Amino acid sequence: xxxxxxxxxxxCLCAAMLSCPPATxxxxxxxxxxxxxxxxxxxxxxxxxxxxxxxxxxxxxxQHGARYLHAVELSHGWxxxxxxxxxxxxxxxLKGKKKLTEQLDAYHRLWQIGDASERAEVLRRVAEVAAxxxxxxxxxxxxxxxxxxxQDATSYLRAALLLDxxxxxxxxxxxxxxxxxxxxxxxxxxRGPFQRAAFHWYYxxxxxxxxxxxxxxxxxxxxxxxxxxxxxxxxxxxxxxxxIFVPYEYGDRLDVTxxxxxxxxxxxxxxxxxxxxxxxxxDPDITAExxxxxxxxxxxxxxxxxxxxxxxxxxxxxxxxxxxxxxxERRYGxxxxxRIVLHTTLVALEAITVAFHEPWNxxxxxxxxxxVLTIDTVE
Numbered sequence: 001x002x003x004x005x006x007x008x009x010x011x012c013l014c015a016a017m018l019s020c021p022p023a024t025x026x027x028x029x030x031x032x033x034x035x036x037x038x039x040x041x042x043x044x045x046x047x048x049x050x051x052x053x054x055x056x057x058x059x060x061x062x063q064h065g066a067r068y069l070h071a072v073e074l075s076h077g078w079x080x081x082x083x084x085x086x087x088x089x090x091x092x093x094l095k096g097k098k099k100l101t102e103q104l105d106a107y108h109r110l111w112q113i114g115d116a117s118e119r120a121e122v123l124r125r126v127a128e129v130a131a132x133x134x135x136x137x138x139x140x141x142x143x144x145x146x147x148x149x150x151q152d153a154t155s156y157l158r159a160a161l162l163l164d165x166x167x168x169x170x171x172x173x174x175x176x177x178x179x180x181x182x183x184x185x186x187x188x189x190x191r192g193p194f195q196r197a198a199f200h201w202y203y204x205x206x207x208x209x210x211x212x213x214x215x216x217x218x219x220x221x222x223x224x225x226x227x228x229x230x231x232x233x234x235x236x237x238x239x240x241x242x243x244i245f246v247p248y249e250y251g252d253r254l255d256v257t258x259x260x261x262x263x264x265x266x267x268x269x270x271x272x273x274x275x276x277x278x279x280x281x282x283d284p285d286i287t288a289e290x291x292x293x294x295x296x297x298x299x300x301x302x303x304x305x306x307x308x309x310x311x312x313x314x315x316x317x318x319x320x321x322x323x324x325x326x327x328x329e330r331r332y333g334x335x336x337x338x339r340i341v342l343h344t345t346l347v348a349l350e351a352i353t354v355a356f357h358e359p360w361n362x363x364x365x366x367x368x369x370x371x372v373l374t375i376d377t378v379e
Contacts, residue, residue, distance in 0.1 A: 077320050084342070090148075097155040102342050102343050103129055103342065105162060108162045109349055141156060149187065150187055157199070160173045197243070200217065223243050223244075223263060229269075237290075245296075259297070275304040282315075287311060294308070300355075308351075323340055
């Protein structure tokens with residue numbers, strides 16, 4: 001009797017994620033394995049080679065899952081110990097609303113990945129952190145000067161968005177946003193492409209009418225003009241990462257396809273150049289933003305991606321933060337924690353969670369064992 005071949009895919013990689021021990025010592029700042037940090041090979045490779053890179057990446061996630069969970073636990077503890085008073089920080093020369101928003105963003109990510117009890121714990125802490133947003137002194141957008149207004153405007157709306165997404169009452173906040181809309185509208189022509197794109201998102205969320213179309217703002221950005229990555233300064237890199245963050249809503253919408261094939265080719269090459277540059281500089285802040293971008297764009301098959309991820313995972317400070325605390329505090333004093341370390345910890349936490357959190361990762365068929373069965377068939 002003739003036979004036909006049937007290929008069955010076995011979905012068997014799900015359970016190994018948490019099977020390996022944590023890094024040496026609680027919260028140890030450990031160098032990443034040298035095999036991960038070796039220079040990447042060229043990406044001018046066939047599809048099967050990229051599949052092999054992706055399989056290696058998935059294996060890395062399985063092997064280092066426990067280290068990831070420990071890193072999340074440590075960063076959660078660090079955030080719980082950090083006090084952010086936006087009004088006091090503004091009085092001391094920092095962008096207070098931006099710092100409050102960074103802390104809320106970090107808690108929002110912890111809330112997203114938590115189970116029911118963990119979410120309840122996060123929300124109790126968020127209620128404490130956000131208490132100031134229920135006070136009239138926080139809502140000063142109609143009284144501050146133009147410079148401070150521009151510095152605070154994006155964070156002011158984003159903080160409200162984050163509280164909305166976590167289910168907190170934003171009735172007062174929304175009313176204050178509506179009252180400041182004429183001033184928000186008037187300042188939008190001064191904003192750059194990714195900022196206008198962010199306001200397009202925020203205006204849509206809060207049901208605000210745009211004073212002029214904001215939806216095509218990124219057509220005037222760095223990606224649209226294919227900026228040479230070798231010529232980008234650090235603030236240009238920040239702008240480029242945010243041109244990616246906004247369409248993906250900072251990782252909340254991984255299913256969208258905002259970029260063309262040509263743009264994706266440009267972004268793959270550009271991000272690989274930049275990841276290698278900032279890994280060499282040992283800069284966890286920019287590296288984290290770049291690694292998040294690679295994840296949003298589904299570039300996990302790039303050799304640069306696991307190298308950057310490994311650096312972040314093994315460069316965490318023992319207290320749960322990220323960044324060179326000694327150098328930062330030497331330069332900025334005690335305010336360095338809020339000025340620099342908070343942002344670096346936020347973006348590092350976002351980069352590792354979007355990589356490791358299991359519900360956000362689909363197994364790739366090319367990496368799964370294949371079993372070939374011969375099945376008898378009747379003529």
